[in-house]
Amino acid sequence: MPIISLTSSPSILPTYQLPFFLLMANDIKVNIQCIAAIVNYSDGEKVVGSEIDHHLSFPSQSSVSEHNGAIEQELRKLRSNSNRVFILVQSSIRYAEEEEYSNPSIYALRAYDAAWTIAEAMDKSPANATSKELFKQMLSSNFEGLSGRIRFRNTTLLKHLPTFQVINVVGPIYWPGGLQTVPKGWTSFEFDEDKPLKIGVPDRGAFNLFVKVSYDQGINGSYVTGFSVEVFEAVVKRLPYRLPYVLVPFYGSYDDMVEQVYSKDLDAAVGDTEIMAYRYQYAEFSQPYLESGLIMVVTAKPDKSKERWVFLETFTRRMWLITIAIHTFIGFVIWLIEHAENPDLTRFGAVLWFSVTVLFFEHNIDTLLRTNASVGCNRNSFIVGYLINVLGFKPKNIRKIDSINDYPDAFRNGDIQAAFFVVPHAKVFLAKYCKGFTMTGPTFKLGGFGFVFPKGSRLAFEFSEAILKVMENGEMPRLEEYLLISNNSCSQSTGVSDGLSSSLGPRPVAGLFFVSGGISAFAFLVATVRLARRHQHFIGAKLNGLRTCAFTFLTNCTQFVEFRFF
Template sequence: MSHLFLLSPSPWIKGSLISITPGYVSAWIIPDGIAGDLDSVNPSAIFNMQGVIGFKTPFLETSKAFRRFKLKFRRRFVFEFPEEENINPSSFVLQSYNATWEVAQAAEESQGKLTLEQLLKSKISMNKKLRQSSTLSIINVVGKSYRELASWSPASGFSKTLVTEQMTEMNTNSASSGVLSTVYWPGGIQFFPKGWTHNTKERTLQIGVPANGAFTDFVNVEYDIKRNKTSFTGFSIDVFKAAVQSLPYNLNFSFVPFDGSSDEMVGQVYNKVCLDIVCRCGDTSIMAYRYHLVDFSQPYVESGIDMVVTEQSAKSKETWLFLEVFTKETWLMMAALHILVGLVIWLIERQVNAELREFGSMLWFLVTVIFFAQREQIRSPLTRIVLAPWLFVILIATSTFTASLTSMMTVSQLEPSVLDIQTILKRNFVVGCNGNSFILKYLTEVQKFKPENIRKINSINDYPDAFWNKDIEADFFIAPHAKVFLAKYSCRGLIKAGKTFRLGGLGFLGISPFILTIL
């Protein structure tokens, strides 16, 4: 277990305050009332407090008043208690001295007639010579004393140096003269205590992993006979490990293979058939009917159901393929500009050219000029100025049209052989899906497929053969699986068709309290 202990300053026991047990991760925090007394405790108490973190209110130890008081105190203390090893004044001594000094000053001002009522009404200010700093020092007990990790002040917050202009030196009893940010934890552990965790002596949580997954890119379970060891790899495994590492506590777990479908795992976890398995790590889809039995983490991948079919040539588009060279807007713009140019030429030439005086002749001229086959002569210089740039535009447009149309006719136009799920149902086609997936239940109960029209395929490598042998006309995957499948086999004439039926995504399921932490 990993625990955080906050100690009260009363009572202050100078004996064995902390007992460190091997394998027991803990963090101890002491307040100013205890930390301020560290300067005067014996070495045995310091030895038992290794790794403790405390908050200490420092005094301005560089002032002449403090040095003079410290010297007098040590002489007097050694004289009365010669057996004590630590002779430095603690914070309680300094506070008592301050309080006594202020009361004495108040009594002097009242000429020796100081009453309790007068004392409460008087304005007592701290002795400026021995006043406390408003900065809190964060200390860490190491070795024979302690060292300062950082400081905190109401104005500046946390800092690695004391936020006080007058305080220029560190505590003379500090184990280090520099400000250290590395914390020494109880027991000398080399990691940051995260909080709650399982003790190494306690039961390790077992995480079920599907041993017969169809897509090994997500979950892959392999057994090494020579090493007698089972390895667990894949995208889902990596995500789970990263999620566990981000938890605010350490979690001892181990993967165990599980032979069965996701729904079987949900039922066994809910009914506590597998008492040791508290979670399932894999490409499990979050479904509403599963929520009644187990908890789910937040989805780590968006999901849905996609349909994959074979490709076929788009013959219906070949007749009007030339119209797809330019967009509809481009065709309309070019036609309008061509008519406008022809109208301008007709208005100019009708005055001087008898061949273009009729409007019908002008329309024929517009047709022949596209193919640079016009026979009518141009009489007016203004007409040549208008026609020359337009002929250049026609040349560019015809060259682009020819090149684009040639490319489109060379590259075959493909489309899905089946456009949507309604077509499959209407034609009574046979489809495939993962036999261990919820998709089988989805197709029969939601989409109303006949069970005899659904073929169970449990390996990603068997899907292409099922298509080429005409055993199936379409196959249904969850969206992440479909992307992986098409990335591997899209070159073999397979394509996604229809819309995606949205789901809750992929997540981790279980009933253990740690699942709720990943939420």
């Protein structure tokens, strides 16, 4: 039998089970367009990017045994999505008891037109017409009904734009939880508001200005502060949704904390966590909120009155004297070789001189490696592995330090000759201990500080966008400046040294001096012998001339003395 549906969102069976199904209702999109127009009107000129993501029809009270339970179940489905704004529309604009015979609702009028469609099709069909023939007559209907023009296309009522009437709008809005401010409209699909994110923070970092975990016996719990936490809170405010979270102190290393995010024991991690390539196998990272790099800090004794000649402090006085002497000697050897007219020896001497010069100013990290010097770094940091695997330090020469305050004693006691920090940590250290310490050497570029999220997490992208917003509005530089100023206990600026300590002595390069000096002496000897052989006759003539001159001088001198005597 032909079936006519009057609902706008029917639950229908496949077409092969209902071959004569006729939908006599406006497409649900028309209702959606009406709601979208209302939302757009309420937005005014603000561009908020609102859109209708999902629609749902609640069952009628007579169709289910437990009406409230069915509605609650459907609402839970909506809550599982990212939507947080719901518009409730009555299925009929007027309630049934409000209808009057003189002013029926659109649905009553549509039911009348459906009955008229059937009656007209039966009137045009023969008495023994089949269901197929009757259905064909219904599809060919074309008349002006009480609800509008009745025409069908592909078993669906031909679309026309109906006129909707707004009967009532609820005035005061009651936000969930009794909030006075308008809540953010949507949330991430990755978490449930009833279960806040567990975000790990490092509890044993050497620099607690970035993350500091304090324990309050009064509340029998802990609270977390620091630069990284303030940045995180500023970024969360820029998210387009409310993010429920709880900060959980983590007592292991930074690598362990990243792996906890990978194993889902933590939902994310916040702190001065360096973005490293090898960590991407465990987690995703946000856009870096602070640039970073690996830098070396050494002891230094800057003298402002001699800043113009600070390069002289690179070597000790003895080192400078030896350097000047050996370079003068090598330069004389090169000059002598050139006069010996031996281009091979000239090139050899020039290469020797250049090699010695370069080796004198050899980078101090290589000096540390060659002299088996001890260096320090944060115990729980990636720097330990970086020093071993990348820079080539021996594990026995690496001192693992727990706190920023332990570095000065380590330098003073001779436990370390240099310390390696990431640049933000080095700035904080020098802001507190600028007297006697300085950054030196090149900066090994790293990924920067970022927040850690599970692999494939959409939060990493959303946080990156929010971080850029914080940076662009100037809030990030203000936070960083406050971080350094609050920890600045020095009145003078730090200097920059190119040496391992304030001065480098000759001992680390004594072997180089012996080798270069020996080779230069050998070259000098060879050049002298060749010059002597090549100019043997010239030298003999000069010697004869000197003897004649000396004899003449002595003779004249004797005559002069005799004259003065008489």
